[in-house]
Amino acid sequence: MRTSLLVCLGWCALVAQGFAQAPPPGAAVSGGGGGDYRSSTAEGGADRLFDVNSDSVDMENGSMQWKGKTFNLGNSRAMRMRFERYLSAPAAGGDMLKYQQLLQRIERLLSPANINNSNYIANQQEAFNLLFQAAEFEVDGNNSLTIATQVQKIWNMRAEFRSLEVSKNQLEVIRKSQETVIVNRAEKIESANDERSSAPGKAGQPTLAKSSSGTTELGFRVKDEQRTQAEILARNAEMTALGLKAQVEFQSQMVGFLLARRYRHCIITSAFYRVLFKSGNQNIRVGAKEVKEFFPVSDFVPTLESIDTLAREAMTDVTLGMKTVDDLVKQGELYGAFERLQETYFLGEFEPSVMMYDQAKKRDMLELWRDLRELQRLGDEHDLANVEGYVNKVRGRARDFPGAAILSKVNNAINASNMAVLSAKQAALSGDTAKAEAALERATKIWPQNPAVKDFANQVVSRQDTLAQKIPEFDRMVSEAKWRDIFNKKLEFALALAQDKARSDKLRQVVNRIGELDANIQKAQVLASQNNPYLAWDVIVETSRAEPDDLVLAKTRSDIAPLVADYARTIGIAEKLEKDGGEAAALTAWLQAQDLNPASPACGAAIKRLAGSLAQGAPAKATAAAPTPPAAGASGDDVAVPPKR
């Protein structure tokens, strides 16, 4: 039970967070196709966690998922602020179009369709120059300058590369020359040794040993040649490193632009790369892992085109997303529009279609966004009492807001909290403090501001104080038989006497007694109101025998008495006669009363009782004997005394 309540509450919190965090649509946004952009509400939370094709914005972690890849957008507060700033900022003006045209022109200049051997340098230079113009636009954020710097660096590296190439060629020439000298020297030494070994020696004496003349020089020559060889190798390594460095830096920038959602800059960087580097260097060295994550294929090989594809697809998604936003706004589905705008903004906040979105519409969404944030805050704080008001407020703004489910969960949570408070009260009354504390904790956890929790807490706090006062008060009332007063304070006494079994039992008896009395009073009042005052009087008279001192009963009796004056008087006479020993006369009076109220059970019972008694006491024969005087009775007189009128 508890788990389910917490789950309910947790769901509420999730919902409250969910609608402020813009839950993603049930179907994928990506792909450029006509995806289902309608809101699937926060209930689709689990789906979006496991569906890599879904997009979602996670405000808590400051990240956004697109095609299963998480973009880190900074901390959540900054992310919220950025989105709020976007909603409140005016739409970008006409300059944006010019800027967009500039970037498209750069792209065109570097596209494979337009670049060839004749314009290879000129197009690069023109595109390079246009980057500076683009950088002048505020929306560019000087990212074009970064590209220009990168391109400039590559050009500088190329010059350096050429210089190294020259230096390497010169060293090769030197090495060749050194190699010739070494070969020459070696040949000379070899021919000298050959001559010595072929000359005839003295008999019995061995031939002369090899000559060592010139070997020292040869050694130095070889050493020189080796040094030159090493320098050449060093130049080669330096050139390779330079080339790799250039590639890595350029590719890093390109992937950086993609992850920063500067898709147009990413495409331009990619275009420059394609022009600046040879085909052998087109493989992705940087960010391959990240790019592979976008393509869940095990043997996928990322290329420049993969990055291009991703950037262009993102741009297409953004454009389509903004069209959807506009369409939803036109249909009056502001909440759905808000969700789509949030996703689209975080996917492509630097895209012109996002930046140029109409300010008035953004303003409406800003108001909705603030209400949703407030609703989220209420959900976070479990302020269930105020959730309904805000849900209705949001519904007023956005008719497609899924408020019914939220309200249903909130009501369930409120009921659960109240039930826990009730359970705590019952436990407290039965003296089970541990259970009461646990139930109260549960109630507070579900709904911290539950007024019933506060009331109960106050009762518990004041219980010890009242305990000392209530016990003597209860005892005094019991001794004075003030049952009605005890009944009126039954809840206070119940709390105070919970630990005192004897007094609790007494209290229970009093409550039952007065409860029964009230039921009879109620019954009499109903009979009187149904124009049956005699039966009402019977009930009152019967009840009065058990509770003669009850004020409420006395008041009811006095209210009904005027309606049954003759009946009441007759019964009074009958009772007095019976009390005085005049049973036959009493029976006559009861018969008279029964004539007034034939259905009276009291009259019937009295008549039956007296009839039996009279029949028993009557003489068996009618004799003319002198009558015996009536019994002394209560008065104790010898002579019968007529009943007082």
Added chain:
Amino acid sequence: MSKINPLVFALGIPFVVIAVLLVVVVGRTGGKFTNLSPFSLKSYRQDWTALQGNSYRLDCKVEQQLAFLEGKGRLLVVSPIVDRDKEMDKANLGRLPVFVPADSTQSFEVGQRFKFKVRLNRDLLLVEDLERF
């Protein structure tokens, strides 16, 4: 055929009618216990002790048998027969118990009319004699 004087018819018929009426009226209003005072329910209710030991004539109708004890008698509830047109008699309307001792062999049915000779034994009306009418 002798001719009867018409005067005989003129005087004889009214005479016969009057005689019959007298017999009927006297028969109804008179009978037993005419020497006794009629029982007053009103007086009984007001102060039965003042009536103790007295005998009365009670013309009544049986309403109910409240109790019957073998060898003892029966307790009946009767209602006095009064002239409802007389304002004075209206006070005697009502029911009252009478005890018929076991020595009476009379049967009683609800609705039967009787003339009772009753005597007030303490506050109980004891039937000493009776006549059905």
